[in-house]
Amino acid sequence: MATSPLYNEMFAEDRSVRAHYAAFAEWLADTPPARIAQNRHAADLLFHRVGITFAVYGEASGTERLIPFDIVPHVIPGHEWERLARGLRQRVGALNRFLHDVYHGQEILKAGKIPAEQVLNNGQYRREMVGVEVPGGVYAHVAGVDIVKHSDGEYYVLEDNLRTPSGVSYMLENRKMMMRLFPELFAQQRIRPVDHYPDLLVKTLRAVAQPGVENPTIVLLTPGHYNSAYFEHAFLAQQMGIELVEGLDLFVLNDTVFMRTTQGPQKVDVIYRRIDDDFLDPLAFRPDTMLGVPGLLSAYQAGRVTLANAIGTGVADDKSMYPYVPEMIRFYLGEEPILKNVPTYVLREPEDLKFVLANLETLVVKEAHGSGGYGMLVGPTASREERERYRQRVLDSPERFIAQPTLALSQVPTFCGEDLQDRHVDLRPYVLTGSDINFVPGGLTRVALREGSLVVNSSQGGGVKDTWVVD
Amino acid sequence: MLSRVASNLYWMSRYVERAENSARVLDVTWRMSLLVKDPALQGQDWLAPLNITGTLFPFSGRHEEVCAREVLHFMALDPENPSSIYACARQARENARAVRGSITSEMWEVLNATWLEMQQMDEERVQARGVSMFFDWVKERSHLFRGVTFGTMHRDDAYDFARMGTHMERADSTARILDVKYHVLLPSVKDVGGAVDYYQWSAVLRSVSAFEAYRKVYRDVITPLKLAELLILRGDIPRSLRFCLKQVCDSLGRVQNAQSGVTVRNAGKILAGLEHGRISEIFAGGLHEYLTDFLDSMQELSEDIQGSFFSSRTVE
Numbered sequence: 017m018a019t020s021p022l023y024n025e026m027f028a029e030d031r032s033v034r035a036h037y038a039a040f041a042e043w044l045a046d047t048p049p050a051r052i053a054q055n056r057h058a059a060d061l062l063f064h065r066v067g068i069t070f071a072v073y074g075e076a077s078g079t080e081r082l083i084p085f086d087i088v089p090h091v092i093p094g095h096e097w098e099r100l101a102r103g104l105r106q107r108v109g110a111l112n113r114f115l116h117d118v119y120h121g122q123e124i125l126k127a128g129k130i131p132a133e134q135v136l137n138n139g140q141y142r143r144e145m146v147g148v149e150v151p152g153g154v155y156a157h158v159a160g161v162d163i164v165k166h167s168d169g170e171y172y173v174l175e176d177n178l179r180t181p182s183g184v185s186y187m188l189e190n191r192k193m194m195m196r197l198f199p200e201l202f203a204q205q206r207i208r209p210v211d212h213y214p215d216l217l218v219k220t221l222r223a224v225a226q227p228g229v230e231n232p233t234i235v236l237l238t239p240g241h242y243n244s245a246y247f248e249h250a251f252l253a254q255q256m257g258i259e260l261v262e263g264l265d266l267f268v269l270n271d272t273v274f275m276r277t278t279q280g281p282q283k284v285d286v287i288y289r290r291i292d293d294d295f296l297d298p299l300a301f302r303p304d305t306m307l308g309v310p311g312l313l314s315a316y317q318a319g320r321v322t323l324a325n326a327i328g329t330g331v332a333d334d335k336s337m338y339p340y341v342p343e344m345i346r347f348y349l350g351e352e353p354i355l356k357n358v359p360t361y362v363l364r365e366p367e368d369l370k371f372v373l374a375n376l377e378t379l380v381v382k383e384a385h386g387s388g389g390y391g392m393l394v395g396p397t398a399s400r401e402e403r404e405r406y407r408q409r410v411l412d413s414p415e416r417f418i419a420q421p422t423l424a425l426s427q428v429p430t431f432c433g434e435d436l437q438d439r440h441v442d443l444r445p446y447v448l449t450g451s452d453i454n455f456v457p458g459g460l461t462r463v464a465l466r467e468g469s470l471v472v473n474s475s476q477g478g479g480v481k482d483t484w485v486v487d
Numbered sequence: 488m489l490s491r492v493a494s495n496l497y498w499m500s501r502y503v504e505r506a507e508n509s510a511r512v513l514d515v516t517w518r519m520s521l522l523v524k525d526p527a528l529q530g531q532d533w534l535a536p537l538n539i540t541g542t543l544f545p546f547s548g549r550h551e552e553v554c555a556r557e558v559l560h561f562m563a564l565d566p567e568n569p570s571s572i573y574a575c576a577r578q579a580r581e582n583a584r585a586v587r588g589s590i591t592s593e594m595w596e597v598l599n600a601t602w603l604e605m606q607q608m609d610e611e612r613v614q615a616r617g618v619s620m621f622f623d624w625v626k627e628r629s630h631l632f633r634g635v636t637f638g639t640m641h642r643d644d645a646y647d648f649a650r651m652g653t654h655m656e657r658a659d660s661t662a663r664i665l666d667v668k669y670h671v672l673l674p675s676v677k678d679v680g681g682a683v684d685y686y687q688w689s690a691v692l693r694s695v696s697a698f699e700a701y702r703k704v705y706r707d708v709i710t711p712l713k714l715a716e717l718l719i720l721r722g723d724i725p726r727s728l729r730f731c732l733k734q735v736c737d738s739l740g741r742v743q744n745a746q747s748g749v750t751v752r753n754a755g756k757i758l759a760g761l762e763h764g765r766i767s768e769i770f771a772g773g774l775h776e777y778l779t780d781f782l783d784s785m786q787e788l789s790e791d792i793q794g795s796f797f798s799s800r801t802v803e
Contacts, residue, residue, distance in 0.1 A: 260586075265491050277489055
């Protein structure tokens with residue numbers, strides 16, 4: 017990966033405005049700062065009022081916070097998006113093929129493309145899923161693929177999220193907010209719409225009901241209103257017109273899932289679940305959970321209900337599996353990957369380990385099974401002590417870690433107080449797979465609000481922006 | 488619909504209605520306390536709201552004196568008092584939050600905004616704005632919520648459970664207001680027909696927004712008998728017991744299921760008593776006794792509704 021000066025999405029190297037930002041830049045210059053300030057304040061009030069909040073783990077229970085919203089959009093030219101879209105289609109297609117394969121014929125392992133023990137001994141590999149047929153062979157119905165633009169101007173996939181990716185409600189609400197606050201921006205140029213996402217999602221879920229189910233009953237299974245993403249669960253259920261259920265609302269009888277309604281039990285056909293595998297069924301997985309539904313796994317294995325996403329998708333989005341995704345694309349599709357992978361060092365490999373330990377100050381080291389930006393080391397910004405402490409952790413169990421070069425994430429101007437300053441962003445498009453693959457243009461743009469920071473996670477001081485694909 | 492959701496909707500509406508009724512009772516008490524009267528009776532006024540809401544016992548556990556300031560704080564702003572307006576706003580919002588997918592975004596926004604504003608309220612601010620302004624605000628938020636519910640909500644079972652909660656709570660509240668007022672205000676012989684008597688009875692009517700209706704219906708001076716008739720037996724007064732029970736029965740009829748037969752029948756029996764009752768008979772047996780029986784049967788009905796629709800056992 018070549019490194020060159022940071023890539024700025026809005027400004028070219030000579031600080032001239034890039035063509036796809038021209039309309040916005042003009043608007044920014046013409047709009048009185050007072051109006052912008054007023055509307056930024058209005059946005060905060062509206063988000064509070066609408067209750068678009070997330071709960072923060074580790075703080076007093078019930079703490080609800082806003083994700084900071086910035087009004088400068090992340091603009092992507094239409095032709096770049098077309099290429100991204102082709103790459104996403106290809107990548108998620110291959111990942112679904114891979115998941116079907118590892119729970120059936122295991123051809124890719126037999127072909128020696130991926131070390132078998134890496135897959136079969138992975139904690140996310142669910143033996144319960146071996147030989148289970150899922151409708152359409154689809155496992156990851158909703159995939160969130162995190163993408164960044166590096167200083168070389170290329171898009172790189174940072175990670176695949178194939179379990180219960182969240183954040184799509186912010187994508188929808190950010191757009192609604194921008195249209196409400198600054199409608200003139202949308203009149204001036206063609207910004208591709210995103211608000212049909214719930215339609216696409218419900219279409220996807222309907223398409224994966226078990227064969228023979230005419231008019232499937234679809235529900236969204238949430239851990240409940242203390243979960244950090246509860247707002248999103250409620251929002252999506254409402255937008256799709258499906259019931260938002262908790263574990264206690266469901267029960268299994270004769271391998272059939274029912275929900276408890278005021279009119280008696282009603283059969284459930286498709287569960288869009290936002291609960292991790294471990295908590296789905298206390299009889300099969302963690303016994304100490306109240307979130308799931310006893311007997312759900314058995315109903316699922318019997319083919320009486322569809323889970324979206326399927327159980328066991330974690331084996332494909334695990335960071336230790338990430339380096340092999342380009343190989344999956346070649347193996348299953350016979351194509352060259354359109355989206356690049358970030359070069360990744362797998363620390364179970366002695367050579368990689370040696371290199372990484374010698375270059376800690378330039379690398380990002382992550383736990384292979386971690387998420388949310390917790391427990392990672394950003395070499396260049398970490399203190400010497402932090403690096404030394406991390407080195408010890410890596411030495412204790414190297415197989416738990418991977419490392420990547422520090423990416424020079426692209427920057428977008430962002431309001432910090434009254435000033436515009438450049439901040440790093442990433443992009444999470446949501447890819448839906450049912451009878452075919454669908455998405456809305458763009459996705460959720462996350463921005464690292466702290467100066468110089470590369471961590472965009474909302475739990476770590478990240479904010480969000482509207483994402484525009486413009487023609 | 489989901490049993491849990493039905494329960495949340497029912498309680499969401501009950502808490503909104505409870506907050507409104509507390510505001511009404513406190514507002515009227517406040518206005519009455521401003522009337523000139525025997526200083527020895529000054530504290531008496533402020534016993535009424537505690538009696539109405541059945542919170543005299545917890546109040547006495549934490550406060551020594553029954554006075555305006557203490558009672559107002561306890562019933563309006565005290566987070567520790569589960570029936571305070573503050574706590575009701577929180578509960579209504581929590582119930583709504585648990586069923587955000589089943590109510591309209593406008594309904595959610597009203598309850599969420601109310602709760603956010605409620606958290607900004609403290610004694611100083613309430614006193615500065617004027618106590619009555621605060622009660623008006625509570626009532627307006629409740630009116631707004633009801634209006635938004637009426638104007639935006641899909642007319643399905645969810646709507647019926649929400650409405651059921653409103654009318655169950657309102658019937659309960661009107662009965663309590665009548666009962667306690669009847670005792671506290673029971674006219675001593677020298678006051679009958681006097682100015683104080685007039686203000687006290689009209690205060691009861693105003694607390695349930697029925698003053699104008701009384702005038703229109705009876706075109707006469709306010710008497711306890713007619714007042715009780717209006718608030719118990721009239722079918723066209725929206726806070727009367729009969730009106731509320733009619734609404735509860737209508738809602739129950741629409742959502743009934745295989746287990747709800749007894750519940751529907753019990754509600755129908757209460758309504759029938761109201762539709763065919765005579766106020767003279769009620770007074771002959773004692774108004775207080777009548778209202779006590781009524782509150783007991785409402786409590787039973789609430790448990791019936793719980794058992795028929797909300798409890799998971801019944802549908803498995």
